[in-house]
Amino acid sequence: xxxxxxxxxGEEIIKVQLVGWLVAEGQQLSEGxxxxxxxxxxxxxxxxxxxxxxxxxxxxxxxxxxxxxxMIAEIG
Amino acid sequence: MMSPxxxxxxxxxxxxxxxxxxxxxxxxxxAGAGDVLVVCEHPCVITLGRQAHEQNLLLSRSGLQEKGVxxxxxxRGGDVTLHAPGQMVVYPLVDLKRAGMGLKKYLIxxxxxxxxxxxxxxxxxxxxxxRRGVWVGNKKIASIGIGVSxxxxxxxxxxxxxTDLSLFRLIRPCGLSVEMTSVSELLHKRVPVSDTxxxxxxxxxxxxxxxxxxxx
Numbered sequence: 001x002x003x004x005x006x007x008x009x010g011e012e013i014i015k016v017q018l019v020g021w022l023v024a025e026g027q028q029l030s031e032g033x034x035x036x037x038x039x040x041x042x043x044x045x046x047x048x049x050x051x052x053x054x055x056x057x058x059x060x061x062x063x064x065x066x067x068x069x070x071m072i073a074e075i076g
Numbered sequence: 077m078m079s080p081x082x083x084x085x086x087x088x089x090x091x092x093x094x095x096x097x098x099x100x101x102x103x104x105x106x107a108g109a110g111d112v113l114v115v116c117e118h119p120c121v122i123t124l125g126r127q128a129h130e131q132n133l134l135l136s137r138s139g140l141q142e143k144g145v146x147x148x149x150x151x152r153g154g155d156v157t158l159h160a161p162g163q164m165v166v167y168p169l170v171d172l173k174r175a176g177m178g179l180k181k182y183l184i185x186x187x188x189x190x191x192x193x194x195x196x197x198x199x200x201x202x203x204x205x206x207r208r209g210v211w212v213g214n215k216k217i218a219s220i221g222i223g224v225s226x227x228x229x230x231x232x233x234x235x236x237x238x239t240d241l242s243l244f245r246l247i248r249p250c251g252l253s254v255e256m257t258s259v260s261e262l263l264h265k266r267v268p269v270s271d272t273x274x275x276x277x278x279x280x281x282x283x284x285x286x287x288x289x290x291x292x
Contacts, residue, residue, distance in 0.1 A: 010178010019126045032106075034225055037126065042153035042208045043179045044126050046225040 002051045004073040006038065006066055009045060013068060016040045020062040027055045029075060036072065051075055079110055079174060081284070083277045086116035088161060091148065094118065098230045101169045105228045111175075113280055114167040115273045118159040122147045122247060125154035125221050132156040132248040140246065152231035154208070154221030155251035162238035162258070164269050164276060173227040175284070183208060183220060185283055186233055190218045193235075193272075193279040199262050207252060210235075215257035219250055235259075235276075237269045 006016060019037035023029060034046040035055065049055075053075040060072050086094060094116060101112050122133065122145055132155055133140065133147065140147055159165055172182055187203030190210040194201045194217070201212045210218035218235040236258035244256045260267045 008178075009180075010172075010182075011180040013178065013180060032226060037151065039126050039153050041180060042125075042127075042183060042221050044151055044153045044223045045179065046151075046223070048226055 001056065002053060002075040003071040004035065004047060004050060004075060005071050006047065006068050008068055009040065013040050015065055015067055016045070018060050018062055018064045018066055018072070019044065021058055022046075023055050025055055025057060029053055029055050038066070047072070049075060079171075081111040081113050081168075081170075081281065083274075084112060084114045085273055086114055088117045088119065091118045091121045091123070091146075091159065094165075094167070095150070098167055098169065102225050102228045102230050105169050105171050106226045111171060112169040113277060114169070115276060116165050116167070117161050117163060117269055118165055120145050120158070120160040120243060122156060122158050123150045123152075124148070124156050125150060125152045127153060127251075128155045129251060132251050133246070134248060135246050143246075145246065150231070152221040152223045154219070155249075156247045157219045157221065157234055157249060158243055158247050159234055160239050160243050162236070162240060162260075162269060164233075164235045164237050164272060166233040166235065166276065166280075168229055168232050168280070170229045170284075171227060172224065172229060179222075179224065182229060183222065186220050186222075187218075189276070189280050189283040190233060190235055192283060193276050194259070196275060196279070197259060197263060197267075199259065207250070209250060212257055212262060215255045216249060216252070217257050217259070217262075237272055238266050 016038040029049040036047040056074040056076045238260040
C-alpha cells in the first residue's frame with residue numbers, strides 16, 4: 001500500500017479543505033496524475049498520485065478539514 | 077531566485093481557450109520548461125472558484141445568460157469574480173518548488189507585484205492577508221485566485237485597469253460586499269490595458285527576482 005499524503009504547502013499552512021476527488025476507487029492511476037483538489041487561502045492545490053497503481057481507498061469526503069501531513073488515501 | 081520567465085501577451089482571448097492554453101503550459105513547465113507569464117483580457121465572463129457561493133451571483137443564471145454573460149465553475153481558489161475587457165488578467169505559470177516558494181509566499185508576492193505596479197502610477201495600494209487581493213482604501217482593485225498542479229501555478233490575478241465597473245453589480249466580488257475600482261477611475265483618465273502590460277511584466281520580474289524574455 002502506498003499512502004497519499006497532504007504535502008507541506010509552505011509557510012504557516014497547517015490545514016486544508018478537501019474540495020473533492022478527481023478519481024474513483026478502483027481506478028487505475030499513473031504516477032503524478034491529479035487525484036484530488038484541496039483548497040487553502042485562495043489557492044486550489046491538486047494532490048497528485050505518488051505512484052502508478054490502483055486507487056484503493058479514500059479516507060475523507062469532500063468538505064473535510066484535514067491537517068497537512070495526513071494520509072488521505074491509499075494506492076496499491 | 078526564479079529561473080528566467082517568458083512573457084506572453086495573448087491579447088483578448090476567450091476564457092476557456094485561455095484555460096486550455098494554461099493547462100498545456102502547466103504540462104510543459106512540469107516537464108521542465110521555463111516559467112511563463114501570460115497577460116491577456118477576456119470578453120465578459122463570471123467565474124466561480126472552488127470556494128464560491130451561488131448567492132454571490134446577484135442576478136439569476138438565466139438573467140446573466142440573457143445579458144450574454146457566461147458563468148463558469150473553475151479550478152482556482154476563491155469565490156466569484158468577473159472578467160471583462162479593460163481588466164488585465166495575469167496568469168503566471170511558475171514552478172513554485174523550483175522558485176522555493178510555498179503557497180502563501182506566492183500569494184503575497186502576487187499582491188506585492190500589483191502594489192508595486194500601482195505605485196508606478198502614484199496609486200497607494202495594499203495587500204490584505206485576511207481578504208486576499210489588492211485594495212486602494214476600502215475599494216478593491218485586483219482579485220487573486222490560483223490553482224497549483226504538481227507545484228506549477230495557474231490562474232492568477234484580475235487587475236482592473238479600465239474595466240466597466242458597473243459590471244461588478246452582477247456579483248458580490250469574492251463574496252464580499254465591496255466596491256471595485258480601477259486605475260482609470262483613480263487617475264480620472266482612461267488608461268488602455270495595452271499601455272500597461274509590459275510595465276506589469278517588468279514589475280513581476282523585479283518582485284519575483286527573475287530574468288525575462290518576451291514572446292508575442
